[in-house]
Each structure stands twice: as structure tokens, then as C-alpha cells.
Amino acid sequence: MDSPSQHHPLKLGVLISGRGSNLIAIANNIRAGTLPGVEIAIVISNTASACGLAVTRELGLPGEVFVSKGRPRAEHDADVAACLRRHNVDLVVLAGYMRLLSPEFIQAFSNRIVNIHPSLLPAFPGLDAQHQAFDYGVKVAGCTVHFVDEHLDHGPIILQRAIPVLDTDDAESLSARILKEEHIAYSEALARIAGRQYELRGRRYVLRKA
Numbered sequence: 208m209d210s211p212s213q214h215h216p217l218k219l220g221v222l223i224s225g226r227g228s229n230l231i232a233i234a235n236n237i238r239a240g241t242l243p244g245v246e247i248a249i250v251i252s253n254t255a256s257a258c259g260l261a262v263t264r265e266l267g268l269p270g271e272v273f274v275s276k277g278r279p280r281a282e283h284d285a286d287v288a289a290c291l292r293r294h295n296v297d298l299v300v301l302a303g304y305m306r307l308l309s310p311e312f313i314q315a316f317s318n319r320i321v322n323i324h325p326s327l328l329p330a331f332p333g334l335d336a337q338h339q340a341f342d343y344g345v346k347v348a349g350c351t352v353h354f355v356d357e358h359l360d361h362g363p364i365i366l367q368r369a370i371p372v373l374d375t376d377d378a379e380s381l382s383a384r385i386l387k388e389e390h391i392a393y394s395e396a397l398a399r400i401a402g403r404q405y406e407l408r409g410r411r412y413v414l415r416k417a
């Protein structure tokens with residue numbers, strides 16, 4: 208994968224498994240000009256039935272499917288990596304990609320993979336984070352955009368957005384309000400990465416002073 212350079216837009220390879228609402232939010236912000244310096248080079252799904260694939264077509268974006276079910280992880284990931292390279296992707300954006308990545312893939316794109324997770328990490332990693340948070344009874348919930356490392360929902364945090372949990376909430380209403388925050392958070396994080404005004408100090412993602 209190319210290193211992001213100052214001279215071309217940050218090319219995203221967006222990986223999806225399902226609905227694709229985060230993909231839509233990012234694409235809409237790019238179209239509206241509110242996410243400058245970023246373009247979607249390719250959308251890749253690991254399931255043929257992902258609704259996000261129809262969305263990809265409607266948005267006029269290139270999309271490919273590499274079905275992961277029943278395939279060894281490293282072999283499937285090698286196909287995905289080759290596709291990302293063919294499209295000169297700078298940054299891999301996991302947007303509801305519900306499949307663990309192989310260590311080889313993560314190493315190949317070290318610090319070039321970002322993920323959005325619907326909780327305030329490190330609380331509630333893994334599946335159904337919003338339900339986990341609701342059932343736990345937290346009073347503040349939210350979402351996290353982070354770099355991906357070899358551990359689940361674990362890499363350096365780029366940004367988080369928090370919302371209160373209301374007494375009137377159920378798990379579904381809470382999930383819906385978190386999703387609204389996700390749609391803001393992901394583009395904000397991508398804008399920061401595209402601006403390249405940051406550095407990683409260990410786990411700490413820090414904006415450079417202008």
C-alpha cells in the first residue's frame with residue numbers, strides 16, 4: 208500500500224459486511240465537500256448479500272465481493288489485500304466489517320486500518336456493544352474510531368463521541384442514537400487523518416500543534 212502523500216487525496220478502501228450506513232455517511236460527506244482530501248477508491252464486502260453493496264452501486268462507487276465464509280482467514284485476506292493494492296488504497300476503513308483480520312493483513316497495513324466501534328472503548332468490545340452497554344446500565348454511551356492492531360477493538364483511539372443514556376431508552380433507541388454519532392465521528396476522524404497533522408505516541412493519538 209502507498210504511504211499517504213501530501214500530493215493526492217487519501218484513497219479509502221471501505222470494508223463492509225452489512226447495512227453500510229457508515230459508508231453512506233462518509234460518501235455523502237465527500238460529495239457535499241465537507242470531507243475534503245478523501246476519496247473512496249473501492250468498497251469491499253465479505254458477504255454477497257450485504258445491503259451496503261446495493262448502496263455502493265447507487266452511489267456509483269466501485270465494489271467487489273470476496274466471500275469469506277468457509278475460507279481460511281489468511282487466504283481470504285490475501286485476496287482483499289491484493290484488491291486494495293490494485294486500487295492504490297492508502298487507508299483501510301472498516302465500516303461494519305464483522306470479520307476478524309489476519310495478523311498478516313494487519314501487519315501489511317500497519318497503522319493504515321481504522322475501525323468504528325459502537326461503544327466507548329475499552330468498555331464493551333466485541334459483538335452487540337450497544338446492548339452490552341445498555342444491559343450493564345451505563346449512564347454514558349457512545350462510539351470510538353480507532354486504529355486497528357492485532358487485538359480486538361483495541362488499537363490507538365482517534366476520537367470518541369459520547370451521549371447520555373436516557374431513562375426512556377431501550378437498547379434499540381440507544382443504538383440508533385449511537386449510530387447518529389458514528390456517522391459524524393467517522394468523517395471527523397477521516398478528516399483528521401487526511402490532514403496528516405497527527406502523530407502516534409505509543410497508544411496516544413495526538414494532534415500536532417499548527
Ligand code: GAR
Pocket residue numbers: 223224225226227228229230259302303304323324325333334335336360386389
Ligand atoms: C455500526 O454500528 C458499527 O459501529 C458496528 O457495526 C455497525 C455497522 O453499521 N461495528 C462493530 O460493531 C464492529 N465491532 P453500518 O453497516 O450501517 O455502518
